[in-house]
Amino acid sequence: MGFSFERGVGEMLHSFGHRAESILQKTFAKTAGMANLFQRFSLYDKAAPGQAALGTIHFPPNGERDYDYNNPRKVTSSCYDWYNFPAFKNELREVNAEEWGNGDMRLLHKWWLDHLPKVAGRTSGVANNWWQYVMDANYVHL
Numbered sequence: 694m695g696f697s698f699e700r701g702v703g704e705m706l707h708s709f710g711h712r713a714e715s716i717l718q719k720t721f722a723k724t725a726g727m728a729n730l731f732q733r734f735s736l737y738d739k740a741a742p743g744q745a746a747l748g749t750i751h752f753p754p755n756g757e758r759d760y761d762y763n764n765p766r767k768v769t770s771s772c773y774d775w776y777n778f779p780a781f782k783n784e785l786r787e788v789n790a791e792e793w794g795n796g797d798m799r800l801l802h803k804w805w806l807d808h809l810p811k812v813a814g815r816t817s818g819v820a821n822n823w824w825q826y827v828m829d830a831n832y833v834h835l
Contacts, residue, residue, distance in 0.1 A: 703798035710750035710802050713809065713827045720819060720826045720833050728817060734775065734808075738768040745770040745788075747808050753801060755789055763796025765789050778810040779821055 696705045717731040727733060737748035737756055745754035745768050753761065755768040767787040774784040794800025814821045826832050 701799070703802065706799055706802035706806070707750060710805060713806065713823075714750060716826050716830050716833060717823060719830075720823070724817060724819075730810075730816065730819070731823075738770075743769060745772070747772050747775065747805055750802065750805065753790070753793060753805075762793070762798055762801050763790045765791075772808060775808045775810065778812065779814065779816045 696708060714735070717734075721729045721731040724730070734746050735749050736744050736746040737752045737754050738745040739752065739757055747770075748754045748756060751759045753764070754770040754772060755761075755764045755766050757764060757766075767789045769785050770788045771781075771783075771785055772788060772792070773786055774781050777784065790796055793804040809823045809827070810821050811824050812821045820826070820832070
């Protein structure tokens, strides 16, 4: 993985976010439905109305199209409940682009990455610290 010196920090975080998505999709590939925690983490309102969480690198929780980072539309999201992981409390909030920097790609991706679980323990055989997989893909057991 490498970054282009011809691009900015926002684009670097965008690229890194795609790395995280790809690795976490592999990490949870053997789980389906709501047991697939990364799939739950990645929900956004357009794909799953009323069930938004953090969205993806291309779609924030309220995104209506790729790169819709400055959308003012409020949606209900469980994004802050991910700070409670794995002991979810069903904490829901109305969120929009104000939460992640009003369209600033760098701030959005920092916000998204900050919500990745990083606590001790395991859930369904997967470490609760997802950063170990993101930073070293050798931990992913296919």
